[in-house]
Amino acid sequence: SQQGEEDPQALSIQEGENATMNCSYKTSINNLQWYRQNSGRGLVHLILIRSNEREKHSGRLRVTLDTSKKSSSLLITASRAADTASYFCATDLNYQLIWGAGTKLIIKP
Amino acid sequence: GAVVSQHPSRVICKSGTSVKIECRSLDFQATTMFWYRQFPKQSLMLMATSNEGSKATYEQGVEKDKFLINHASLTLSTLTVTSAHPEDSSFYICSASEQGSKNIQYFGAGTRLSVL
Numbered sequence: 001s002q003q004g005e006e007d008p009q010a011l012s013i014q015e016g017e018n019a020t021m022n023c024s025y026k027t028s029i030n031n032l033q034w035y036r037q038n039s040g041r042g043l044v045h046l047i048l049i050r051s052n053e054r055e056k057h058s059g060r061l062r063v064t065l066d067t068s069k070k071s072s073s074l075l076i077t078a079s080r081a082a083d084t085a086s087y088f089c090a091t092d093l094n095y096q097l098i099w100g101a102g103t104k105l106i107i108k109p
Numbered sequence: 110g111a112v113v114s115q116h117p118s119r120v121i122c123k124s125g126t127s128v129k130i131e132c133r134s135l136d137f138q139a140t141t142m143f144w145y146r147q148f149p150k151q152s153l154m155l156m157a158t159s160n161e162g163s164k165a166t167y168e169q170g171v172e173k174d175k176f177l178i179n180h181a182s183l184t185l186s187t188l189t190v191t192s193a194h195p196e197d198s199s200f201y202i203c204s205a206s207e208q209g210s211k212n213i214q215y216f217g218a219g220t221r222l223s224v225l
Contacts, residue, residue, distance in 0.1 A: 033213065042115070042202050042216035043153075088152060092212045095141075101152045 006089060006100040014108050019076040021103040024069075030092045032065055034074050037086045037102070038072030046074075046087075080109045113136045115217025120195055129143055130220045132203030139205030140187040143214060144178060146163045147200045156174050159186055193224045 006023045009107040013019055020076045023032070031050045035043040049056045049072065056063045075085055084107045090097040112135040122128050132142060139162050145153040159165035160181035167173050175197075177189040184203075190197055200221055204214035 031212070035216075040200070040219070040221070042113075042218045043204070043214075045213050046213065047150075050214060057180070059120075095210065095212050097143075097214060099152045099155075 002007045007085075007104060008102070010104045010106070012106040012108060013079060015079055015081055017079055018032075019053075019079050019083070019105055019107075021087050021089075021105070023072045023074070023100050025072075025089075025091045025100075026070065027091070027093060027096070029067075029099075030094075032063075032072050033090045033097065034061075035090060037088065039085070042076045043088065045071045079105075080107060081107050081109050083107050085094065111205075111207065111210075111215040113215045113217045114141075115203050115204065117206070117219055117220060118218060119221045119223075121225065123151070123224045125192055126192050128193055128222060130147050130189045130190075130201055130203070130222075132186045132188070132205065132217050134184045134205045134207075134215070137182075137205075137207045137215075138183040139186070140183065140208040141206050142180055143206075144186075144205045145202045145204070147202060147219075149200075153202065156188075190222065195224045198224045200220055 033048045034046045037043045047058045047063050051064050060077045065072045084093045086102045086104045089100040114133045116131045144156045152159045156171045157165040159178050161180050161183050165178035180186040202219040204216045206214050
């Protein structure tokens with residue numbers, strides 16, 4: 001089942017620019033996770049942010065979480081061609097992940 | 110990081126045959142494994158959750174007799190699509206989580222099933 005909505009559905013930017021994707025959800029959560037999926041492949045876990053955290057960094061990734069608005073954002077700084085992929089948010093409650101619809105990110109060289 | 114191997118990566122079969130997909134956790138014990146189906150340009154649809162040694166929990170609308178799941182060990186789960194039909198053609202992905210891992214899921218590379 002899906003509870004997350006992500007926007008934009010698709011994003012195309014120039015290499016070197018920053019990319020921001022948003023995720024909104026409906027219920028309370030234990031944590032929220034972001035995953036990346038390259039075309040025709042499985043998903044790769046990027047970062048997890050707990051419900052009591054507001055911001056988290058990992059390399060060029062920055063994730064924020066606003067539980068009052070039930071939303072999260074993923075920022076990729078200094079984008080590279082290799083960042084081209086679909087990005088999914090997933091909320092965790094009671095040990096099951098509920099997936100967003102995903103944002104397709106295209107980095108133009 | 111934790112590695113999950115999914116095999117085969119692609120299978121083409123005739124209508125009416127059964128197809129088995131394997132999902133193995135290579136360097137950790139997967140207390141829970143998940144099977145997803147993904148339609149083109151869409152998100153993941155959870156089909157079932159399986160815990161080692163117990164019956165899988167299927168999501169609403171997923172036929173248990175059609176999609177047989179076996180999780181016989183802490184490192185192996187299988188999904189068998191029985192009597193496959195063209196409408197079963199899809200991308201199937203497994204994932205595994207380790208106890209105490211905050212429910213981070215580690216994914217296999219997926220299996221592209223095409224039923225002729």
